[in-house]
Amino acid sequence: MTDFTMRVDQNKYLPAGSEEVHAIVTVEASGPIERAPMAEAAEIIIVDTSGSMSYDKIAEARKAARAAIDTLRDGVYFAVIAGNHEAHLVFPDRAVVLVPATPESRNAAREAVSRLVAEGGTAMGRWLRRAADLFGDFHQAYPGAIKHAILLTDGKNEHERAPEFAANLAYCTGKFVCDCRGVGVDWAVAELRQIASTLLGSVMDIRRPEDLEADFRAMTQAAMGKTVADVALRLWTPRAAKLNFVKQVSPALEDLTGRRTEVDALTGDYPTGAWGGESREYHISVRVPAGNVGQEMRAGLVRLVLPGSGEVLAKGNILAQWSDDPVQSTRINPRVAHYTGQQELASLIQEGLQARNDGDLDTATARLGKARGIAEKAGNEETATLLDKVIEIDPATGTARLRRDVDKADEIALDTRSVRTVRMRKDPEA
CATH class of the missing domain: 1.20.120.1690 (Four Helix Bundle (Hemerythrin (Met), subunit A))
Known part of the structure; x- marks a missing residue:
């Protein structure tokens, strides 16, 4: 089973009258990484097939999708969606459920992908909503499964009004993780960043279409390495304290403050998504009532938990102690x-x-x-x-x-x- 460890870095000493407490929480997943059971993972590949993907981009997108299909391990459930102004289920054909990866299903999916053509507009929220529905049916059978999607586009979300896009994105929240890729120079970074941020994934630029194949293979390999589907950072703070923020700061910046799910009046969960063998870091800031010199208090208790069961995987304390020693209280933790x-x-x-x-x-x-x-x-x-x-x-x-x-x-x-x-x-x- 994956082992989690937690380390809290901070200077707990505060000058008299100070109320701000800062800490960097490092969470590492390591140990003997056992792959999730084959039936407990699902992958959906979403390829932009709008008119702007004509010529070299659609050809390279076909290669990239086939590379992702080939990288799926046996037994992982999957599907392929072609997206323009609508979302079209390319594979499996005329089915409403995901199918397990086998030599036969991979060959059928590769054949379906080879027929992708570029036409129509762009409505990414509809693509994501279709994926969420497919993942939803899968979730009923495998509630603890790892659910991951890849989304590729080369353009802007021009054929979906902002309210519809926002509603579709909200509909997808918490249902799967999505890594986004923009190819070329005509897509909007802010749009893909919004999708990736909401769905706890990444966004990356692909300058040349011919680089898509290697990137899709690497993304799928990383997804296949995930072993725990959903982990939350659970933070308790004292009654008189006020949380300033909770942010992931490594390997990429992501503000989690607004993602809080209340556990009780003093405790909230912040989603971190799926984990494999990796390390992430979080910056937590809490405002506490100023104490007297020499007084020490716990400004926060951080736990890593499985949301469904509440099982604690790791924990650490955020402390505050007031000091009149300027050497102690003015040192900023590196x-x-x-x-x-x-x-x-x-x-x-x-x-x-x-x-x-x-x-x-x-x-x-x-x-x-x-x-x-x-x-x-x-x-x-x-x-x-x-x-x-x-x-x-x-x-x-x-x-x-x-x-x-x-x-x-x-x-x-x-x-x-x-x-x-x-x-x-x-x-x-x-």
């Missing part, structure tokens, strides 16, 4: 400082790109220039390299200026990957 900087980096990039697109070049230059400095200091080489394609730094003066000609694909890559974080260069001692 992990807290690191991930606070990573969150600022993402905000600066997104604000800078928006200002650039709005024509506010001074704001764009200031935001992106500051982001470049933070990325370099944090050792985030990928982000620093992407920033260098949008701005340039004068080596003599250190002044940043926007580049005149920026490849749209580079801008999309910077925006998409702004929420990906890096761990500290040297892991501090607990």
Whole structure:
């Protein structure tokens, strides 16, 4: 069985009168990873087949879908949906349930995928709703199953009104995890980020259609490695305390604060989705009533639980102790400082790109220039390299200026990957 461990990093000492408590909670799933039983996993591949996918993109999408089908392990239930302004079940043919992966079903699915054609509009919420219905039927038989989807698009959600899209996305929430991929330069990062965020998945840019096949294979392999379907971060705080936020900060930024499900008046669950052998980190901030010098209190109790049974997989304490020793109380925990900087980096990039697109070049230059400095200091080489394609730094003066000609694909890559974080260069001692 997968083993979970939890570690809490913080400086518990607060100066007199201070009320803010911050902690980085590291959760690691390790040990002898046993694959989930074959009947307890399901995969749905959603391929954009709108008119803009013509020519090379639809051909490469067919290859990518076939690669995902080939990567499914025996017994995993699956389906393929072709999406344009409607959602079409490509495989299984004329069925309303998922089917297990076998040599025969894989061959039939590959054949169905080979006939995909590009025509029509784009309505991603309808594609997702169809997937949710298929997963829902599967969930009745296997309530603890791992349910994962891949969504590929090359365009914007132009044939579904915003209220319908919002309703469809709400309908899908909590029913499956979805990783999203945008190919080319005509899709909207914000749209796919909204889907991935809501459905606890990832979003990534694929610059060249010919890179889709390897990416789909890697995504499916990662999904096949998940062993626990649903885990929640359960947080208790004292009666007089106020929760500021709960955020995932590694491997990517995700604000979970608004996802709280009440357990009781002092306790709430925050979803984290499916787990395999991996490590994630969370930033928790709590405001507590200021105590007297020398007073110590528990500002939070963090537990990792299985939502259905409430079984506790790991736990840790967030503490607060007031001190009049400035050496103790003014020291910022390095992990807290690191991930606070990573969150600022993402905000600066997104604000800078928006200002650039709005024509506010001074704001764009200031935001992106500051982001470049933070990325370099944090050792985030990928982000620093992407920033260098949008701005340039004068080596003599250190002044940043926007580049005149920026490849749209580079801008999309910077925006998409702004929420990906890096761990500290040297892991501090607990």
